[in-house]
Amino acid sequence: MAESSITRLILILAGAGFASTFAGRSIEPLVGVLARDLRSDPHTVALLSTAFALPYALIQPILGPVGDALGKERIIAICLGILALALAGCAVTTEITTLFWLRVLAGASAGGVVPLALALMGDRIPFERRQVAIGRFLVAVILGQLSGSTFAGLIEGQIGWHGVFGTTAVVATLGCGAALFGFQREAAPAPRRLEIRTAITRYRTILATPRARVLFAAVFVEAIAVFGIFPHLAPLIEARGEGGPREAGLALAGFAAGGLLYSASVGLLLRFLGLSRMLIAGGAICAGALLVIGLAGRWQIDCLALIGLGLGFYMLHNTFQVQVTEVAPTARASAVALHAFSFFCGQALGVAILGGALQTLGQFGSLALCAVTIAVLGLVTARLLMRLPGSSTIG
Structure with a gap:
């Protein structure tokens, strides 16, 4: 694939990825405000994050084979259109139950964007260039997280949470337009019939691969340990008397800033650490950060x-992502779909687990447990992926 075509592909997918993550992260700084306006408990409102993440996960086994059969470009555009409609509905609702179900629809449709974008890059970009290319794509995904949480926290006071959701709908509409008109259709394979039996057989084959099982389990645990605290951070900051959505949004923006730091340095990290040491270092850095947050x-x-x-x-997740794109080269969308399924099941479950842990173990105890988990994960996955077949791709 020519360099200009790769650049164009990454730019289009970047717009799509930005739109989907902008919508996902905008809810977290608003938990306290939504709890007051909708007369609900903050821990209950925090589950709006689960309402997005769980359907995102559960739709993956369906969207993977659909993307492989009908074309990843086509499904990405359709999903962004549905996402825009769901977010527009969130902007006009005034009732918590309706908002919950609209977030479910938004999460399911967003689930067809980033995983299929990763699979599409796996189809079009050579493996030796893929981690850097995916790292560049992640810049847009991370910027979506950064601007989604920061924008919601800073602007809520001026336009209200209805206005925040309205803005996310506009961004999703723009991403849909880029996907509809930007892809080079001649490069896409012809659609083929979706065969359910073939899809099931393909999933069985993928799950029979030891490397795949390790990667899917790793991102499940990773998501619980890292993302469980996110929706609870705003109420914790408010409870300390340090502010509201603005301060929570700025704090959460730090995570995306760290992701941008990774994207800017991924080439150097690969050169000096190699992939196995990147996993170990990534787990250790995450553990230290979680302990600091736990100190309140x-x-x-x-x-x-x-x-x-x-x-x-x-450092952890991008390494897992690149490995997943080579688990099943003839069915990348299905492999990436199972990867995303595992990851977002972990995110959805993590919110509930951390909510209970915070009430029983306290902030430090909960996050210390997460810190130990993620540090061990880095060590274990580095060793396992070295030993399993296909270890030549792990340096």
Whole structure:
């Protein structure tokens, strides 16, 4: 694939990825405001994050084979259109139950964007260039997280949470337009019939691969350990008397800033660490950051710790992502779909687990447990992926 075509592909997918993550992360700084306006408990409102993440996960086994059969470009555009409609509905609702179900629809449709974008890059970009290319794509995904949480926190006071959701709908519409008109259709394979039996057989084949099972389990655990605290951070900051959505949004933006730091340095990290040591270092950095957040300092310290958490997370996660794109080269969308299924099941479950842990173990106890988990994960996956077949791709 020519360099210009690769650049164009990454730019289009970047717009799509930005739109989907902008929508996903905008809810987290608003938990306290939504709890007051909709007369609900903050821990219940925090589950709006689960309402997005769980259907995102559960739709993956369906969208993977659909993307392989009908074309990843086509499904990405359709999903962005549905996402825009769901977010527009969120902007006009005034009732918590309706908002919950609209977030479910938004999460399911967003699930057809980033995983299929990763699979599409696996189809079009040679393996030796793929980690850097995916790292560049992640810049847009991370910027979506950064601007989604920061925008929601900073602007909610001026336009209200209805206005925040309205803005996310506009962004999703723009991403849909880029996908509809930007892809080079001649490069896409012809659609083929979706065969359910073939899809099931393909999933069985993927799950029979030891490397795949390790990668899917790793991202499940990773998501619980890293993302469980996110929706609870705003109420914790408010409970300390340090502010509201603005401070929470700025603190959460630190995670995305750490991701941008990773994207800018991924080439150097690969050169000096190699992939196995990147996993070990990523787990250690995440552990240190979680311990700092657990100490319940000021929100500015939380922000600095979240920068480290973002850097460490992407050192782990991007390595897993690249490995997944080679698990089943003839069915990448299906392999990436199972990867995303595992990851977002972990995210959805993590919110509930951390909610219970915070009430029983406290902030430090909960996050110390997460820190130990993610540090061990880095060590274990580095060793396992070295030993399993296909270890030549792990340096």
